[in-house]
Amino acid sequence: MRAPMSWVREYVDLPAEVSVEDVAARLTALGLKLEALERPGHDMSGPLVVGRVLTMEPEPQKNGKTINWCSVDVGAANGTGEPQGIVCGAHNFEPGDLVVVVLPGGVLPGPFEISARKTYGHTSAGMICSALELGLGDDALSSKGGIIVLPKDAGEPGDDAFDLLHLRDEVIEFEINPDRAYALSMRGVAREIALAYDVAFRDPALRKVPAGNDDGYPVRVAATDACPVFVTRTVTGFDPTAPSPAWLARRVQLAGMRSISLAVDVTNYVMLELGNPIHGYDADKLAGPIVVRRAEAGEHITTLDGQDRALDPADLLITDDSGPIGLAGVMGGESTELSPTTTTVVVEAAHFTPVGIFRTARRHKLPTEGARRWERGVDPTLPAAAADRVAELLVRYGGGQVAAGVTQLGQAPAQVPIDLPLDLPARVSGLVIDAATVEADLRAVGCEVQVVGDRLTAVPPPWRPDLTDPYDLVEEVVRQVGYDEVPSVLPPAPSGRGLTREQRLRRRVGRTLAGEGLVEVVSFPFVGDATFDRLGLPADDVLRHAVRLANPLSSEEPFYTTTLLPGLLEAAARNLGRGAPGVALFETGTVAFPRDVAAPILGVDRRPTDAELQALFDAVPDQPLFLGAVLAGERDRSGWWGKGRGASWEDAVGVVRRLAVELSVDVRIEAAQRAPWHPGRCARFFVGDDEFGHAGELHPRVCAAFDLPARSAAVEIDLDFLMRRAPDVVRAPRLSHFPVAKEDVALVVAADLASEVVAATLREGAGELCESVRLFDVYTGEQAGEGRKSLAFALRFRASDRTLTETETGEAKAAAVALAAQRHGAEQRA
Known part of the structure; x- marks a missing residue:
């Protein structure tokens, strides 16, 4: 909402010394958010005066153009009192007209400095101005288009034109919240200023209006629930060629609307002044009484913008015997539009309920200034005053008279205490x-x-x-x-409460990953088929079965993601592309898996039944919390100590191992093949027999598709699943002050057997004395045999109550090797 200060000052006794900045600050404190402060015309200076054209001599030029050599009386503004000689290329004025003249030394918007200069064989000492040259938009201030032709009584030659044309003003633009619709008018803004400064307010809506009678234009309201008040006034003998007065057109323009014609400008002016949208009809084009009703199936209307619109039965219409002539509260119809031949104007000022207007405007994509006000709520007591104000201005500036007939149907709803x-x-x-x-x-x-x-x-x-x-x-x-003045006081924490179990576990996960050197990121959860293609997912992959959004931000990414990896991989590539030597990122977030059950559309007229609610919940997609991580580039930095180490699949698997230890969950690892990971360097994770995620090196094609270094690694697990398996009581590590006993063993096994499986078997076979099993060497070659590999493990034994003997550790080692031989055909190397 744009509010010119000169306009609102008419309704409030604001001291002259109060600055526009102070007003803006006070109103912002009251809840009208400041959007901008503007000072139109403050970039103009110098003598800008009223001039009377004394003579104009047309002079054809060789280029086919005809210019006018004019003699203009500018009074004493030029310092001599003599007529001013000015060359002008416009032809829409004549001797005797009052025009706007800028004299040498003046500056117009641009900036464009005016000086006396020789042109077309004459010395032109100034310029006769058009509205466009003064920064007033188009030529709406002119009665004939082109040069501004002022009314005969506008002033005397030499009078200052700045105040006459309201060229210098201060405009406050507000962002109006939907609950403050009253501020979409000068009346509302002035009321807030009066409240802010505790000064007198003069309500422009307080005016004596005639009572309704039977002589007004006939109206019938069939939809009284949507239109409780309807008022009409009629102006006859109106001059459609009469121009809008300069002050009115300028105010409409400063408020953000275009000056069009006197009749249209007046309706817009009153809407801006009072807040009640107004509409005018050409009485000669109306066919029978006006009827306010709902649309019927199959009806159409051509609105003022020239569009043919199919109507919905929920649309509220203004009609006559010919059919629809307006979308109530939104836009009038083309058939009864005010035109350059309109001499009788029927003024409509009604009150419409917000919800219906809101839905109609959205349905037809017509966000008009009127609909903007109706959908937020308008003062229902305004129609009579608004119609009377429009009629007054039309008669004052367009001639004619106001007919005695007044139509006034209904009354404003009572306010609820x-x-x-x-x-x-x-x-x-x-x-x-x-x-x-x-x-x-x-x-x-x-x-x-x-x-x-x-x-x-x-x-x-x-x-x-x-x-x-x-x-x-x-x-x-x-x-x-x-x-x-509201104090900043932290509320006391309620006793007996704290973080939930899930919150505690999620914080532990975040701290653990941060301790491992990973940085948390948040990415957009939207994907498209192209994203799944970049991940190398097969056409029948379960991850491609995603929830389609009804109103996606981008048509290229219409799905809610089923995996966190796309956003992580793009973030990693972006950071590496900007010079980071290596990245380690993680994200926790929900993914969505559709249930392929249609959600019922429930009404709002009653509470849903339990069965309806259950059907609705059954259609809600599963939305588990996932954890994703990506490691790319250098994992250990290069330096004076030597060359760094790049991230690899071991780092990705290690992330899950570390989380499992932190959450006290026994995790089993197996080799797997799963896109987007490398088929030979991918691990899947189990708790018991339940799989919950994968980690490993990304496929080379995926690295290339996301512009990542070769051998980049990634992790994705179902974090909800893992946290559900975490015990409520964390197992503390067992500590012993007795020395550790060390045993190493090398086993030859099948080349495709995962080392983790062998390690788990050794740990089981060694029994409770085994403290740890660690792989420290892998060998493949002739000595291991074709299709075989050698795995070397460091076994560590310790008891809590004694120092172990060599016999005890030897027996435990032998038991571990024997179980590995039994299960995996392992052979111990000497």
């Missing part, structure tokens, strides 16, 4: 607010207040449909006391 404990504003805000302040502040915003004991009853003003419950009234009081 709100009961409020007097101490509620203080309890909610934490401020010291006494009962007298609560009462005074609510009266200041227009409420009718009655206090009985420790309670207050307030009837909201009709321009505040947003005030519906006690806490709305609390906000009105607190915003006047001052949001900046």
Whole structure:
């Protein structure tokens, strides 16, 4: 909402010395958010005056153009009182007309400095101005197009034109929240200024209006639920060629709308002034009485923008005997449009309920200025005053007269009283607010207040449909006391509560990964088929079966992701591309797997049954919490100590191992083949017989598709699954002060047997004395045999109550080797 200060000052006694910056600050503190401050015309300077054209001599030129050599009376503005000689290429004025002249030394928007210069054989001492040259947009201020032709009584030659044309003004632009629709008018903004400065407010809607009678234009309202008030006034003998007065056109323009014609400008002006949208009909084009009703199936309307629109039965229409002539509250119809031949104007000022207008505007994609106000809520008491104001301005500047007939149907709905404990504003805000302040502040915003004991009853003003419950009234009081006065006090933590089990586990996971050198990131969870192609997923892969979004941000990524890896891989590539030698990133987030069950569409007229709710819940996709990680580039940095080490599949598997230890979960690892990992360097993880994720080296084609270094590694596991398996009581490590006994063993096994499987077997066979099993060497070659490999393990034994003997450790080692031989055909190397 753009509010010219010269306009709002007409309705409020604001001291002249108050700056626009201070006004903006005060209104922002009251809840009208400042969007911008503008000073149109402040880039112009110098003599800009009213001039009277004395003579104009047409002079054809060799280039086919005809210029006018003009003599213009500018009074004493030029210092001599003599007529000013000016060359002008426009032809829409004549001797005797009053025009706007900028004299040498003046500066127009651009900046464009004006000086006396020789052109077309004459010395032109100034310029006769058009609206466009003065920064006023198009030529709407001109009666004939081109040069501005002022009314005969606009002033005398030499008078200053800045004030005459309202060229210098200050405009505050606000971002209006939906609950403050009253501020979409000069009336509302001025009321807020009066509240901010505690000064007098003059309501432009307070005017004596004639009562309704039977002589007005006939109207019937069939949809009274959507249109409780409908008022019409008729202006006859209107001059459609009459120009908009300069001040009115300028104000409409400063408020952000285009000046079009007097009739249209007046309806826009009153809408901006009072907040009630107005519409005008050409009476000669109306066929029979006006009827307000719902649309019927198959009906169409051609709106003012020339579009043919198919109507919905929920649309509220303005009709006559010819059919629809307007989308109520949104846009008028082309068939009854005001035109350059309109001499009788029927002015409509109605009240429409917000929800219907909102849905119609969205349905037809017509976000008009009128619909913007209706859908937020308009003062229902305004129609009679708004129609009377429009009729007054049309007659004053367009001639004719207001017909005696007044149509006035319905009345404004009554406001619902709100009961409020007097101490509620203080309890909610934490401020010291006494009962007298609560009462005074609510009266200041227009409420009718009655206090009985420790309670207050307030009837909201009709321009505040947003005030519906006690806490709305609390906000009105607190915003006047001052949001900046509200103390910053941390609420006391309730006793007996803390983090949930899931919160504690997620924090442990995050700390563990941070300790391993990984950095957390958050990526967009949206993917498309191209993303799955880059991951190398087969056409029938379960990850390609994703939830399609109804309104995606991008048509190329219409699915909610089933994997966290795409966002992580792109983040890693972005960081490496900007110079990072290596990255280690992780993300925790939900993925979605559809259930292929159609969700029922439930009504809002009643509470759903248990069966309907269950059907709705059954259609909700499964959304487990996943953990993803990617390691690429250098894992150990290069330096003076030597060459660094690149990230590999061992690092990815190690991330899951470390988490399993931290969460005290026994995890089993097996070799696997799963896109997007390398088929020979991928591990899958189990708890018992339940698989919960994969880790390993990415496939070379995937690395190339995401522009990552070769042999980059990634992890993705179901974190919800892993956390559910974590015990509530963490197992503390067993500590012993007795020395450790060391035994090494080398076993020859099949080349495709995972070392982790062998290690688990050794640990099981060695029994409870075994403290750890660690692989420290892998050998493949002639000595191991074809299709075989040698795995060397370091076994560590320790007892909690004694020093182990050589016999005990030897027996434990032998038992471990024997079990490996039995299960895997392992042969011990000497």
